[in-house]
Amino acid sequence: xxYLLLDRILEIEAGAFAVxxxxxxxSEDYFNDHFPGFPVMPGVLLVEAMAQLSGRLLAxxxxxxxxxxxxxxxxxxxxxxxxxFVRPGDRVVLRSKLLxxxxxxxRCQVAAQVGEQTVATAEMMLGFDAAGETGxxxxxxxxxxxxxxxxxxxxxxxxxxxxxxxxxLEASAC
Amino acid sequence: xxxxxxxxxxxxxxxxxxxxxxxxxxxxxxxxxQAVAEVLGREEDxxxxxxxxxxxxxxxxxxxxxxxxxxxxxxxxxxxxxGIQRATQGSLTDAEFQQNGVxxxxxLERLRILMPEVDPARLQPGLTVREIPALxxxxxxxxxxxxxxxxxxxxxxxxxxxxxxxxxx
Numbered sequence: 001x002x003y004l005l006l007d008r009i010l011e012i013e014a015g016a017f018a019v020x021x022x023x024x025x026x027s028e029d030y031f032n033d034h035f036p037g038f039p040v041m042p043g044v045l046l047v048e049a050m051a052q053l054s055g056r057l058l059a060x061x062x063x064x065x066x067x068x069x070x071x072x073x074x075x076x077x078x079x080x081x082x083x084x085f086v087r088p089g090d091r092v093v094l095r096s097k098l099l100x101x102x103x104x105x106x107r108c109q110v111a112a113q114v115g116e117q118t119v120a121t122a123e124m125m126l127g128f129d130a131a132g133e134t135g136x137x138x139x140x141x142x143x144x145x146x147x148x149x150x151x152x153x154x155x156x157x158x159x160x161x162x163x164x165x166x167x168x169l170e171a172s173a174c
Numbered sequence: 175x176x177x178x179x180x181x182x183x184x185x186x187x188x189x190x191x192x193x194x195x196x197x198x199x200x201x202x203x204x205x206x207x208q209a210v211a212e213v214l215g216r217e218e219d220x221x222x223x224x225x226x227x228x229x230x231x232x233x234x235x236x237x238x239x240x241x242x243x244x245x246x247x248x249x250x251x252x253x254x255x256x257g258i259q260r261a262t263q264g265s266l267t268d269a270e271f272q273q274n275g276v277x278x279x280x281x282l283e284r285l286r287i288l289m290p291e292v293d294p295a296r297l298q299p300g301l302t303v304r305e306i307p308a309l310x311x312x313x314x315x316x317x318x319x320x321x322x323x324x325x326x327x328x329x330x331x332x333x334x335x336x337x338x339x340x341x342x343x
Contacts, residue, residue, distance in 0.1 A: 075236055100243040103255045107243040125240060 001029050005049035006094075009056060009156045013163040014064035017097045018057035020156075022049050026088035041086035046120045047077055050110040054096040056156065058106040058126055059149075061098065063169050070128035071149055073136060075105060080122035090114045104128060180280055183264045184287045190324035191317045198320070202249075206316040209244045213237050221312050223291070228308045238307075245315065251322040258318055262288060262306065275302045289314060 012018040024041045031039035055072035062070045093113050100107040105127045112120040129135030211218045214231050227233035242253050263271045271281045285297050291313040
């Protein structure tokens with residue numbers, strides 16, 4: 001399993017919200033053990049999916065408002081609730097809403113749904129490591145990580161509805 | 175001259191906070207205590223006005239970040255980065271504010287005005303910049319909130335405040 005807990009991002013409105021999807025496949029390794037004969041997506045992985053989506057929302061927001069590239073890092077998870085099981089093949093739709101933002105960090109409220117049913121909810125804070133500055137990520141691998149994040153971003157965002165459009169940001173960034 | 179000007183600057187902040195607290199002190203203190211209790215996982219009655227969030231309640235910088243976000247959404251205000259630190263230093267240059275990490279008399283003067291809740295005996299020469307956060311109590315944050323409420327233009331009282339990203343960074 002690669003540690004990408006999103007298949008696709010459907011929509012991001014900078015400064016407001018993001019919507020992403022994950023459909024865990026029966027072929028995921030963890031379903032062998034969690035649990036044998038009763039495969040259930042681990043709640044911590046749902047939290048990671050929420051964090052990855054929130055990270056994209058925050059990074060996009062900072063890019064749109066400040067033309068600054070940041071790598072969000074998970075700081076807190078609060079009020080995480082796992083309400084229903086997620087089974088192999090379930091299409092989990094995640095919605096992250098921006099609750100607060102400053103130069104160092106952002107706070108989001110996230111809900112995961114399968115169909116009409118809310119399967120998990122949580123609130124989380126993510127701190128920012130900015131490109132070209134020092135931060136919690138060691139200097140020598142920062143550039144590599146930012147490149148990697150960009151690649152993942154582009155794949156995830158393909159076909160997504162983005163406000164403002166990505167092209168307008170890339171044209172003005174750097 | 176810098177000292178006099180700088181004292182005026184913080185007096186204005188102090189007066190703004192005092193003015194708001196004159197009518198809303200109980201409400202603000204109560205909500206701040208609730209937020210502090212939630213962030214630190216404590217009972218509300220443990221959040222005594224004199225309790226240092228760091229020394230007595232084991233708060234860390236992460237908790238302050240969390241607290242500021244909560245206060246922004248509870249009160250519909252925007253707290254600038256390093257709200258307290260920034261207000262404390264204001265227009266003073268680094269050299270006017272501290273020498274080798276030790277606060278200057280001008281800095282101490284500002285702290286005495288901005289943080290009337292702190293026993294003046296603790297704001298004596300020798301206090302370092304790094305010791306400032308240990309002075310913070312729930313009252314410090316109530317005063318910070320009151321200041322921000324007072325600074326807010328009356329018309330733009332948006333409910334969630336931080337629901338949209340600001341461009342003012």
